[in-house]
Structures are given as structure tokens and as C-alpha cells.
Amino acid sequence: MDNKILSHNQIKHKTERIAYQIxxxxxxxxxxVVAGIKGGGLVFAKKIIKILQKITDSTITLCQVTMDKKNPLESGVTTSLAESDYRDKSVILVDDVLNSGSTLIYGVHHFLKTPLKQLKTAVLVNRNHKKFPVKADYKGISLSTSLNEHVRVELNGKSDAVYLD
Structure with missing residues (x-):
């Protein structure tokens, strides 16, 4: 079933809007510092960075955030940057979909161990039933979905799309 929620052009527009808000x-x-959660979040973060680099002279630094999304507590969270590289800076934590909130909250927890100027979150798709008290500061689209529905994000260049399965 082809239940496309966002087309390539809609994703492009929403990504640009998020970049301007940031x-x-x-x-x-x-x-x-734009910190993308490995997987779709990292791909989405790179898209945001590409736009930011066109619209500002500020230095935009990519940070890859790695965790086992199914078991972030035991796997822990690691970043491609040393703590000193984001200390006292503005950090935007990026993921593709905010489902239960567990991935974002463990990512937020990791960054909160270090003094920052500010920490914000950005997602392409915000699902409105979370298990954890985390919100997206910047979001492309908010969806009220049932728990048995699945949001599939495909960010692969020329045919980006979001589907509801």
C-alpha cells in the first residue's frame, strides 16, 4: 500500500523551513553543532546542514550520534565529536521520526552531561503518542497515528518520501 505522507519536494521545503528556524x-x-542520530537522523541532519551552510556564515559542525535504538540504555550513546568540541555551544539533536521518544531522550541525556549554550531537537516526523517526556523543537510534520501504524522515512537523494504503513 502506497500511503505517501510527504513527497520529495515537501520534505525539501520542510527541511529548509527547519534550517531557517534553527x-x-x-x-x-x-x-x-548539528548532531544526527545514526540512520535516518544522520541523513536528515546532513540535509539540514547543507541548507544552513548556504544561509549563514556561522560554522556548522556535524556530530554523529550512535546508539542501539532498541536498547539505548545498555548500549550507551557515543558521538563522533569529543565532549570539548560541543561544550558551551548550541547543539541541535536530529532524528528522522519521533516515535516513542526513547531515542531522542537518551540522546538529550547524553548531551546534558556537558554544559551547553542550548540544546534543541529537530525531527522530520513527530508522532503524537510518546512514552517519554521529550518534544521536538523543530518538526516537519506532526501526525496522530495509531500504535500499529508505522512511519517509514526514505531519504535517499532524488526520491525522498515519507510513508504511513
Whole structure:
């Protein structure tokens, strides 16, 4: 069943809007760290970075966040940057879909161990039934879905799309 929620052009537009919102909230920052959660979040973070680099002279730094999404508590969270590289900076934690909130909350927890100027979250799709008290500061689309529905995000270049299965 082809239940497309967002087309390639809609994703492009929403990504641009999120990038501008991030810039507005960080207009005086010399550096913004965009931390993408490995998988779809990292791909989405790179798309955001591409736009940010066109619209600001600030340094935009990519940070890869790695965790076992099924068991983040035991696997722990690691980043491609040393703690000193994001200390006292503005960090945007990015994922493709906010489902239960567990991935984002463990990512947020990791970054909160370090003094930051600010920490915000960005997702392409925000599902409205979370198990954890985490919200997306920047979101492409919010969906009220049932628990047995699945959001599938395909970010592969020329045919990006979001589906509800």
C-alpha cells in the first residue's frame, strides 16, 4: 500500500523551513553543532546542514550520534565529536521520526552531561503518542497515528518520501 505522507519536494521545503528556524534561534552563534542520530537522523541532519551552510556564515559542525535504538540504555550513546568540541555551544539533536521518544531522550541525556549554550531537537516526523517526556523543537510534520501504524522515512537523494504503513 502506497500511503505517501510527504513527497520529495515537501520534505525539501520542510527541511529548509527547519534550517531557517534553527538559524533564527542561533543568529548570534559563531558555531552550531548539528548532531544526527545514526540512520535516518544522520541523513536528515546532513540535509539540514547543507541548507544552513548556504544561509549563514556561522560554522556548522556535524556530530554523529550512535546508539542501539532498541536498547539505548545498555548500549550507551557515543558521538563522533569529543565532549570539548560541543561544550558551551548550541547543539541541535536530529532524528528522522519521533516515535516513542526513547531515542531522542537518551540522546538529550547524553548531551546534558556537558554544559551547553542550548540544546534543541529537530525531527522530520513527530508522532503524537510518546512514552517519554521529550518534544521536538523543530518538526516537519506532526501526525496522530495509531500504535500499529508505522512511519517509514526514505531519504535517499532524488526520491525522498515519507510513508504511513
Amino acid at each position: 538559524l533564527e534561534a542561533n543568529i548570534d552563534e559563531q558555531e552550531i
